């Protein structure tokens with residue numbers, strides 16, 4: 001076990017992105033075995049090699065920033081999912097519009113008839129039916 005610790009000294013090691021790549025490689029390999037498509041086997045092998053390259057890499061900063069990009073993407077996807085869920089929960093009492101000039105999301109109470117909506121960000125005024 002000591003030689004392994006010495007071998008991994010100064011190397012980046014496993015992270016979320018490497019794990020995702022390994023799992024993707026396994027899934028793609030399983031599909032490749034099932035469909036007998038050589039191109040999928042090659043992609044799975046390339047992903048596997050890339051995952052190991054990342055884990056054994058000594059360029060800590062670059063590997064770290066790659067992983068941060070994945071985590072940022074996951075955060076944005078999760079955030080947008082929860083925003084949609086929140087919107088759906090509020091859709092009985094509110095209507096949602098996008099400002100035509102700055103694309104800001106606006107929330108207006110339902111059942112007020114035709115109203116002028118004023119965007120708080122850019123001041124654009126537009127008529128909407130609530």
Ligand SMILES: [Zn+2]
Nearest residue numbers: 099102119122
């Ligand atoms: Zn606006």
